[in-house]
Amino acid sequence: MTTYNFCAGPAMLPTEVMAQAQQQLRDFSQPGVSVMELSHRSAEFMQVAEEAEQNLRDLMQIPDNYAVLFMHGGARGQFSAIPLNLLSETGTALYLESGQWSVSAAKEAAKFGRVEVRDIRDANSSIDLAKIGATAGYDYVHYCPNETVDGVSITAVPECDSPLVADMSSCILGRDLDVSKFALIYAGAQKNVGPAGLTLVIVRRDLIGQAAAHTPAILDYRLAQENDSMYNTPPTFAWYLAGEVFKWIKANGGVTAMSARNQAKAAALYRFIDASDFYRNGVSPIFRSEMNVTFQLQDAELNQRFLAQAESHGLMALKGHRLVGGMRASIYNAMPMAGVEALIDFMDNFAQSHQ
Amino acid sequence: MTTYNFCAGPAMLPTEVMAQAQQQLRDFSQPGVSVMELSHRSAEFMQVAEEAEQNLRDLMQIPDNYAVLFMHGGARGQFSAIPLNLLSETGTALYLESGQWSVSAAKEAAKFGRVEVRDIRDANSSIDLAKIGATAGYDYVHYCPNETVDGVSITAVPECDSPLVADMSSCILGRDLDVSKFALIYAGAQKNVGPAGLTLVIVRRDLIGQAAAHTPAILDYRLAQENDSMYNTPPTFAWYLAGEVFKWIKANGGVTAMSARNQAKAAALYRFIDASDFYRNGVSPIFRSEMNVTFQLQDAELNQRFLAQAESHGLMALKGHRLVGGMRASIYNAMPMAGVEALIDFMDNFAQSHQ
Numbered sequence: 001m002t003t004y005n006f007c008a009g010p011a012m013l014p015t016e017v018m019a020q021a022q023q024q025l026r027d028f029s030q031p032g033v034s035v036m037e038l039s040h041r042s043a044e045f046m047q048v049a050e051e052a053e054q055n056l057r058d059l060m061q062i063p064d065n066y067a068v069l070f071m072h073g074g075a076r077g078q079f080s081a082i083p084l085n086l087l088s089e090t091g092t093a094l095y096l097e098s099g100q101w102s103v104s105a106a107k108e109a110a111k112f113g114r115v116e117v118r119d120i121r122d123a124n125s126s127i128d129l130a131k132i133g134a135t136a137g138y139d140y141v142h143y144c145p146n147e148t149v150d151g152v153s154i155t156a157v158p159e160c161d162s163p164l165v166a167d168m169s170s171c172i173l174g175r176d177l178d179v180s181k182f183a184l185i186y187a188g189a190q191k192n193v194g195p196a197g198l199t200l201v202i203v204r205r206d207l208i209g210q211a212a213a214h215t216p217a218i219l220d221y222r223l224a225q226e227n228d229s230m231y232n233t234p235p236t237f238a239w240y241l242a243g244e245v246f247k248w249i250k251a252n253g254g255v256t257a258m259s260a261r262n263q264a265k266a267a268a269l270y271r272f273i274d275a276s277d278f279y280r281n282g283v284s285p286i287f288r289s290e291m292n293v294t295f296q297l298q299d300a301e302l303n304q305r306f307l308a309q310a311e312s313h314g315l316m317a318l319k320g321h322r323l324v325g326g327m328r329a330s331i332y333n334a335m336p337m338a339g340v341e342a343l344i345d346f347m348d349n350f351a352q353s354h355q
Numbered sequence: 356m357t358t359y360n361f362c363a364g365p366a367m368l369p370t371e372v373m374a375q376a377q378q379q380l381r382d383f384s385q386p387g388v389s390v391m392e393l394s395h396r397s398a399e400f401m402q403v404a405e406e407a408e409q410n411l412r413d414l415m416q417i418p419d420n421y422a423v424l425f426m427h428g429g430a431r432g433q434f435s436a437i438p439l440n441l442l443s444e445t446g447t448a449l450y451l452e453s454g455q456w457s458v459s460a461a462k463e464a465a466k467f468g469r470v471e472v473r474d475i476r477d478a479n480s481s482i483d484l485a486k487i488g489a490t491a492g493y494d495y496v497h498y499c500p501n502e503t504v505d506g507v508s509i510t511a512v513p514e515c516d517s518p519l520v521a522d523m524s525s526c527i528l529g530r531d532l533d534v535s536k537f538a539l540i541y542a543g544a545q546k547n548v549g550p551a552g553l554t555l556v557i558v559r560r561d562l563i564g565q566a567a568a569h570t571p572a573i574l575d576y577r578l579a580q581e582n583d584s585m586y587n588t589p590p591t592f593a594w595y596l597a598g599e600v601f602k603w604i605k606a607n608g609g610v611t612a613m614s615a616r617n618q619a620k621a622a623a624l625y626r627f628i629d630a631s632d633f634y635r636n637g638v639s640p641i642f643r644s645e646m647n648v649t650f651q652l653q654d655a656e657l658n659q660r661f662l663a664q665a666e667s668h669g670l671m672a673l674k675g676h677r678l679v680g681g682m683r684a685s686i687y688n689a690m691p692m693a694g695v696e697a698l699i700d701f702m703d704n705f706a707q708s709h710q
Contacts, residue, residue: 002387003385003386003387003388005387005388005392007392007393007394007397008394009394009588010391010392010393010394010395010588010591011392012388012392013389013391013392018380018381018389019381021380022377022380022381025373025376025377025380026373026374026377030358030671031358032357032358032360032669033358033360033367033671034368034373036365036368036550036551037360037362037365037366037367037368038362038365039362039363039364039365039672040365040551042362042672072427072428072429072432072552073427073428073432073573073587074427074573074587074588075587076572076573076586076587077427077428077571077573077587079571079572080571080572080573081571084571108571108572111568111569111570112569188588190588195391195590195591195592196391196395196588196589196590196591196592197427197552197553197589197590197591197592197593198552213466214466214467214569215466216432216434216435216436216439216463216571216574217431217434217435217463218428218429218431218432218435219571231431232428232429232430232431232432233364233365233429233543233545233551234551234552235550235551235552235590235593236365236550236551236552237550237551237552237592237593238552238590238592314387316385316388317394317397
């Protein structure tokens with residue numbers, strides 16, 4: 001039985017990447033030495049680091065006037081780093097709230113400066129883009145294009161008259177993107193990139209160097225840029241694995257191919273849910289996440305049985321976020337269509353035997 | 356040929372731990388799922404997390420009134436976190452400077468409050484304990500018991516009349532220690548604990564909860580403690596590997612046995628250096644590090660040849676820190692006596708063929 005892991009994060013990594021990581025875990029550049037046992041300043045690791053950055057630049061077509069930083073601390077570290085680096089003493093940041101993560105980001109930012117908040121959700125925990133309103137005059141505007149808890153997504157990049165900052169932890173590399181529309185893109189690695197503990201920051205270079213005096217060094221973009229993300233010892237193994245994931249994406253058609261596959265996976269699953277009267281998803285179709293498909297059983301009494309039987313069929317970690325309950329299938333780049341098909345088959349059989 | 360890796364960090368991990376990690380890399384609690392692909396909130400990972408903490412508590416005999424936190428950001432993250440959490444608006448912290456790392460810690464702390472600095476080095480980049488002076492009346496006193504750059508160590512815990520904070524990144528678990536003498540002990544994982552990206556913080560609970568208002572959430576001890584170090588997604592794979600290292604230490608006689616072995620390894624190497632007129636180490640014997648043995652060739656012109664031949668004999672990463680040059684053999688817990696013997700043999704042969 002093949003296991004399919006639908007965890008929202010830390011999420012499954014591509015099978016081929018894990019196979020190679022296992023094969024070379026103890027023998028990287030020479031026998032008996034793991035990549036995680038190399039100095040971050042060794043020639044061998046520097047090559048890993050540079051290749052990873054170059055491959056990410058290629059995949060996302062990141063313009064040269066953007067720095068790519070490999071940082072500690074997860075997306076929550078960036079919740080602090082972004083205002084510390086980008087919010088001036090006299091300025092204001094606008095935070096668009098579309099779910100759990102953007103709300104948390106706004107709350108953290110308010111510790112460091114003036115923050116204005118706009119809730120852009122509608123009554124159905126979907127999105128109302130008209131609520132974004134005027135965006136001129138802010139130091140930056142922050143939003144989260146994919147909210148994992150509710151499975152809500154804003155695919156089209158909003159028009160914005162201030163520097164636009166996006167938390168792409170759960171959607172980076174899942175769709176083609178025009179990086180030049182953004183001032184800063186950041187992503188915790190543990191969904192679409194690699195293991196937990198690494199954070200990607202793609203930031204326009206002219207925005208670097210204005211950090212507040214009380215910015216912890218590990219969150220200061222200038223120090224990260226000047227030291228090639230090695231101001232302190234970086235999480236080297238996570239960096240290496242992220243690099244292997246980038247190679248895997250390249251070898252599998254790049255972001256365009258990932259995007260086509262992601263859209264096909266999500267479409268199949270939503271189509272099945274919509275056609276069923278046993279399962280439901282309440283998000284407006286255009287704001288449905290391709291990465292995190294949330295759904296409820298009409299009879300919530302069956303939730304435990306659903307989860308237990310799913311596990312026994314090798315379908316793991318389908319429980320929804322504790323804040324909203326129900327189910328959630330996270331189907332990032334690494335999830336093959338076969339996993340989604342196996343889930344649909346199981347859901348279909350479960351529905352038939354419980355109706 | 357066996358490879359021995361003398362890197363100062365990221366350093367070698369125990370061979371047995373790496374063998375097991377490789378074996379179970381893709382099949383942890385069930386086939387096809389890596390420990391790094393598990394939710395940090397899953398029952399399987401919670402068990403990993405709790406076992407790791409309990410084993411560390413056992414190994415170091417950590418009293419119940421201390422919290423054990425598994426954090427992001429490395430020791431440099433703690434350079435900021437410590438003043439942010441422990442330094443009051445009206446208080447002063449005393450930093451004892453004994454080398455590169457304690458100097459860096461003091462410099463970072465000064466961004467967040469009042470810091471007094473005392474250089475306790477003597478003219479020979481060794482230590483003069485008399486220079487510590489009066490320690491009463493500080494919010495805390497910070498020192499670094501083992502400085503990796505110069506290979507200098509303060510083994511006996513200094514008498515201190517204020518809460519004592521120690522950066523044990525390069526010596527934690529290398530010697531028995533009375534934790535109750537400290538207010539806080541912290542350590543980046545990548546030397547004696549596990550891969551880079553994880554940081555251990557052992558802190559007296561009554562000191563938690565006073566963080567400054569502008570403390571980034573990922574550096575706030577109260578949030579870490581209240582959320583069992585899962586306020587944000589922790590670096591789960593590093594946490595797991597650290598737990599495996601703790602089990603390995605337990606299975607190999609605990610810290611007492613590590614300490615005996617470390618002392619024997621260091622004694623053999625220093626004895627050889629002192630008996631040689633080809634190599635030298637200038638640190639006063641009582642302040643010599645057991646973890647990082649620095650040495651110079653009398654003829655520095657031979658440095659490159661020494662390093663190249665060492666590598667060809669499987670003796671890796673012996674180059675000294677770029678700030679001081681020369682050589683450095685880092686011989687943490689994971690380095691077996693056989694590695695030190697191989698190094699001594701090589702050094703002996705190299706000296707004989709170049710004299």
